[in-house]
Amino acid sequence: xxxxxxxxxxxxxxxxxxxxxxxxxxxxxxxxxxxxxxxxxxxxxxxxxxxxxxxxxxxxxxxxxxxxxxxxxxxxxxxxxxxxxxxxxxxxxxxx
Numbered sequence: 001x002x003x004x005x006x007x008x009x010x011x012x013x014x015x016x017x018x019x020x021x022x023x024x025x026x027x028x029x030x031x032x033x034x035x036x037x038x039x040x041x042x043x044x045x046x047x048x049x050x051x052x053x054x055x056x057x058x059x060x061x062x063x064x065x066x067x068x069x070x071x072x073x074x075x076x077x078x079x080x081x082x083x084x085x086x087x088x089x090x091x092x093x094x095x096x
Contacts, residue, residue, distance in 0.1 A: 021046040034066035035059075 027037035028045065036045070036059040048056030078087040 022050075028060075028063055032063065032066065034063045036063040 021042040024042040024046075026042055027040070028042055029037055032038075040059060045056055045059060048059070074087060075084070078084045
């Protein structure tokens with residue numbers, strides 16, 4: 001698993017266990033267009049994770065898929081426009 005994918009996974013699931021999210025009514029990622037971020041808060045996902053509800057992992061999976069789809073879409077676009085080197089540099093800076 002690449003570093004960026006691992007970071008998304010870590011932030012989406014493991015961070016939600018911390019109690020500071022129990023009263024955080026923001027989406028998982030501000031500006032994210034996935035169903036989970038548009039319709040549910042960190043507090044609700046935190047509640048679902050803490051009560052071991054399967055819905056928590058379904059919603060987080062939907063969120064993660066949205067990020068994966070966007071990531072691979074940007075790779076396809078960079079390949080079409082012959083700008084893969086530029087995308088690689090941007091991704092490397094974000095992973096630090």
